[in-house]
Amino acid sequence: MGVATVTSTTGEAGANTVKGAGGPAQLEVRGVTKAFPGCLANDDISFRIEPGEIHALLGENGAGKSTLVKIIYGVLQADEGELIWEGKPVTIASPHDAREMGIGLVFQHFSLFETMTVLENIALAMNDVRDMDALRKQVLEVEKTYGLPLDPDRHVYTLSVGERQRIEIVRCLLQNPKLLILDEPTSVLTPQEVEKLFETLRRLADEGCAILYISHKLHEVKALCQKATVLRGGKVVGGCDPREETAKSMAEMMIGQKLTAPDRGKSREFGDVRLAVSNLSLESDEQFGTDLKGINLEVRGGEIMGVAGVAGNGQNELFRALAGETEQQAAPDSIKIDGKSVAHFGPRRRRRLGATFVPEERNGHGAVPDMSLSENGFLTAFRRMALSARGLIREVPTKSFADNIIKTFDVRTTGSGAEAGSLSGGNLQKFIVGREILQDPGVLVISQPTWGVDAGAASAIHQALLDLAAKGTAVLVISQDLDEIYAICDSVVVMAEGKMSKPRPMADVSIEEIGLLMGGLHDLEGNATPANNTQVEGGRVGQA
Amino acid sequence: MEWIVPFILTVITASTPLLLAASGELITEKSGVLNLGVEGMMLVGAIAGFAVTASSGSASLGILAAVAAGTLMSLIFAFLTLTLMANQVATGLALTIFGVGFSALVGSGFVGFAIDPLPALSIPGISAIPIIGPILFGQDFLVYLSIAAVIGIAWFLSKSRAGLILKAVGDSHHSAHAIGYSVIKIRYLATMFGGAMAGLGGAYLSLSYTPMWAENMTAGRGWIALALVVFATWRPGRLVAGAYMFGLISVMQLHAQGAGIHVPSQFMSMLPYLATVIVLVIISSDRAKIRLNAPACIGQAFRAAQ
Numbered sequence: 001m002g003v004a005t006v007t008s009t010t011g012e013a014g015a016n017t018v019k020g021a022g023g024p025a026q027l028e029v030r031g032v033t034k035a036f037p038g039c040l041a042n043d044d045i046s047f048r049i050e051p052g053e054i055h056a057l058l059g060e061n062g063a064g065k066s067t068l069v070k071i072i073y074g075v076l077q078a079d080e081g082e083l084i085w086e087g088k089p090v091t092i093a094s095p096h097d098a099r100e101m102g103i104g105l106v107f108q109h110f111s112l113f114e115t116m117t118v119l120e121n122i123a124l125a126m127n128d129v130r131d132m133d134a135l136r137k138q139v140l141e142v143e144k145t146y147g148l149p150l151d152p153d154r155h156v157y158t159l160s161v162g163e164r165q166r167i168e169i170v171r172c173l174l175q176n177p178k179l180l181i182l183d184e185p186t187s188v189l190t191p192q193e194v195e196k197l198f199e200t201l202r203r204l205a206d207e208g209c210a211i212l213y214i215s216h217k218l219h220e221v222k223a224l225c226q227k228a229t230v231l232r233g234g235k236v237v238g239g240c241d242p243r244e245e246t247a248k249s250m251a252e253m254m255i256g257q258k259l260t261a262p263d264r265g266k267s268r269e270f271g272d273v274r275l276a277v278s279n280l281s282l283e284s285d286e287q288f289g290t291d292l293k294g295i296n297l298e299v300r301g302g303e304i305m306g307v308a309g310v311a312g313n314g315q316n317e318l319f320r321a322l323a324g325e326t327e328q329q330a331a332p333d334s335i336k337i338d339g340k341s342v343a344h345f346g347p348r349r350r351r352r353l354g355a356t357f358v359p360e361e362r363n364g365h366g367a368v369p370d371m372s373l374s375e376n377g378f379l380t381a382f383r384r385m386a387l388s389a390r391g392l393i394r395e396v397p398t399k400s401f402a403d404n405i406i407k408t409f410d411v412r413t414t415g416s417g418a419e420a421g422s423l424s425g426g427n428l429q430k431f432i433v434g435r436e437i438l439q440d441p442g443v444l445v446i447s448q449p450t451w452g453v454d455a456g457a458a459s460a461i462h463q464a465l466l467d468l469a470a471k472g473t474a475v476l477v478i479s480q481d482l483d484e485i486y487a488i489c490d491s492v493v494v495m496a497e498g499k500m501s502k503p504r505p506m507a508d509v510s511i512e513e514i515g516l517l518m519g520g521l522h523d524l525e526g527n528a529t530p531a532n533n534t535q536v537e538g539g540r541v542g543q544a
Numbered sequence: 545m546e547w548i549v550p551f552i553l554t555v556i557t558a559s560t561p562l563l564l565a566a567s568g569e570l571i572t573e574k575s576g577v578l579n580l581g582v583e584g585m586m587l588v589g590a591i592a593g594f595a596v597t598a599s600s601g602s603a604s605l606g607i608l609a610a611v612a613a614g615t616l617m618s619l620i621f622a623f624l625t626l627t628l629m630a631n632q633v634a635t636g637l638a639l640t641i642f643g644v645g646f647s648a649l650v651g652s653g654f655v656g657f658a659i660d661p662l663p664a665l666s667i668p669g670i671s672a673i674p675i676i677g678p679i680l681f682g683q684d685f686l687v688y689l690s691i692a693a694v695i696g697i698a699w700f701l702s703k704s705r706a707g708l709i710l711k712a713v714g715d716s717h718h719s720a721h722a723i724g725y726s727v728i729k730i731r732y733l734a735t736m737f738g739g740a741m742a743g744l745g746g747a748y749l750s751l752s753y754t755p756m757w758a759e760n761m762t763a764g765r766g767w768i769a770l771a772l773v774v775f776a777t778w779r780p781g782r783l784v785a786g787a788y789m790f791g792l793i794s795v796m797q798l799h800a801q802g803a804g805i806h807v808p809s810q811f812m813s814m815l816p817y818l819a820t821v822i823v824l825v826i827i828s829s830d831r832a833k834i835r836l837n838a839p840a841c842i843g844q845a846f847r848a849a850q
Contacts, residue, residue: 074724075722075724095724111723112719115837116715123708
């Protein structure tokens with residue numbers, strides 16, 4: 001106690017300067033090493049985070065960020081090295097210990113329980129047992145203070161990805177953390193929501209909370225963080241002040257080589273309409289899904305059209321309707337591929353007409369995790385690539401098709417016999433995108449092409465999509481990442497509450513306009529329906 | 545109308561072993577473990593309870609022995625499936641086959657023995673009230689225990705934090721692990737509880753229902769208990785309804801034969817399973833309901849990721 005009093009009296013003079021100058025770091029990582037069979041995930045990692053500092057941890061997939069986070073959160077134990085917490089060496093034996101000390105973690109792969117309510121999910125991650133009613137009050141309070149609307153009694157499986165992430169954030173904020181770790185937190189938010197999250201984080205930092213921020217979105221890191229540590233291959237390869245770097249220079253530090261911006265080529269000529277959706281209305285097959293309301297769009301050959309929008313506004317339903325995964329009640333001609341009415345077709349018949357699809361979820365939807373890459377390649381390509389004959393799998397072409405994807409798209413794996421589930425997210429995504437692109441489709445519908453994918457892989461995927469469009473394919477990109485839409489798309493539509501805005505050429509539309517459209521402010525030309533995002537959420541909660 | 549009280553009494557006795565075993569399996573399954581060895585654990589519980597009661601003369605010791613035997617059986621299962629990560633379905637089937645043979649081996653010396661049935665815990669005065677008295681206040685200890693256990697489990701699952709954690713482990717073991725719960729430890733405990741309750745169910749058969757030992761005396765009740773858990777969509781309240789309904793069907797089957805109604809007995813024995821299949825079809829048509837109550841990770845081995 002005596003020590004604390006001394007610090008607070010002497011600290012008065014420098015209260016507003018950056019905290020911790022000279023004082024103990026909130027957390028210091030010293031020489032942390034962790035080996036797994038066959039790979040050294042963390043190799044002698046050292047860095048420090050001061051109280052009130054927003055510190056970025058940068059690195060490609062597989063650079064060792066997740067392992068390091070797990071060590072700090074007590075999920076894993078380091079083989080060597082130590083963690084110094086507020087000046088004292090500590091052992092963090094479990095997440096429970098970590099939370100006890102004041103470490104909060106917003107997981108990249110959400111650690112939620114689908115069949116439980118929001119409130120139960122929050123209760124499960126609290127160390128101290130609290131009365132549920134008291135907890136509910138606290139939750140609502142935190143939601144209000146930080147502007148994170150959530151109905152505590154809804155079941156998680158009915159929530160969108162964005163809403164799910166809010167649970168994780170609220171869960172951490174309730175514990176009054178001294179160090180908050182966020183793993184890829186903004187991939188599911190609108191620009192306005194990102195700004196709001198940043199306000200929250202800056203406010204927490206001002207209150208003295210240290211923040212370890214992991215993201216691939218380097219301009220966000222630049223806007224938010226005061227310091228960055230860059231990991232590559234399990235080692236610290238450098239540190240920098242993101243405010244003084246460019247997104248490009250940081251990306252190059254991460255991947256250790258020069259980065260080339262996607263080459264959009266010359267201004268492209270667009271051909272005939274290859275994918276047409278007219279007046280498509282569809283009730284969602286999910287209990288709390290979003291119904292599609294009168295969707296119209298046309299994508300021409302050679303055009304890349306982006307579908308922007310906050311998660312849960314009908315994008316999943318749109319994807320499933322286009323891919324033929326939903327049973328179609330709509331009129332057959334509400335979806336046309338190359339002029340043919342296909343709305344009553346299943347996925348296989350649509351693929352036969354030259355359409356291919358890449359869903360958002362890699363494991364379990366885009367690929368079968370327990371099957372090998374060549375088997376996964378076979379599953380969608382067997383017809384177009386003639387991988388089967390007389391009902392049997394043609395082993396040699398199947399394997400060489402997979403090998404071709406691996407080679408062309410630089411998929412890092414042990415070979416085409418590797419299980420899909422053993423690949424990192426970015427590598428599996430490259431494989432799945434490659435599988436569809438190499439089938440030389442006339443129409444490609446792709447959902448969240450680079451979600452959770454590192455900069456190197458993302459730019460490879462972007463380039464592949466641009467090259468594909470240059471060959472005359474109509475590409476529809478459903479994405480929540482506006483940078484991505486700006487980087488590759490020729491035109492953009494925005495989805496909100498199951499409705500779609502009119503297509504606009506990319507060059508004519510500002511990021512603020514898109515943000516407003518995302519919030520449900522349709523038809524800027526006239527009859528505006530004023531509804532900001534918070535109210536939209538509230539309306540849906542009310543129905544449930 | 546004199547037949548009604550004895551009729552209800554036989555329904556209760558027919559339902560109690562089902563309820564005991566099924567409520568244990570409910571907890572096991574809620575944690576994400578599918579133990580198909582209920583029949584085997586019941587049989588081993590039955591012979592352990594009978595043998596100890598017959599040799600020591602104490603029914604209390606017998607019940608304890610049945611609990612211990614059921615728990616030990618489930619520990620074998622837990623070690624194989626949770627620690628060594630053997631396939632749960634195959635291991636559960638093996639456990640039943642093992643239980644059938646092992647109980648017959650141990651029980652061969654006890655065939656033909658007779659013991660006193662478990663005494664009814666009557667309350668003087670109240671138990672003498674016509675109709676209600678013998679039904680509500682004239683049962684033995686295990687009948688009351690079976691009801692108390694279900695009420696306790698219902699409370700545990702819906703109100704307690706430990707119950708929430710148990711459900712969490714069954715819903716997503718990876719999430720539970722990430723937050724810091726010990727998935728394996730919780731599953732061990734849940735599996736052991738299931739074993740203990742199956743042992744009790746077995747003991748009820750050999751100590752109260754028919755106070756004797758006969759080879760394979762559970763006669764498929766373990767399987768009905770398993771079906772009941774699904775039938776009840778993992779809800780304790782419906783478990784009671786289901787157990788008593790199945791008890792009623794099995795008693796009616798005997799009465800129908802006694803009354804000379806010529807329904808083949810095999811048809812009647814088939815009914816509980818048929819009912820389960822029908823209910824499964826009905827509840828499966830509503831995906832949301834299944835999702836809300838069925839443990840999503842059931843039957844999956846858990847290996848902590850790196």
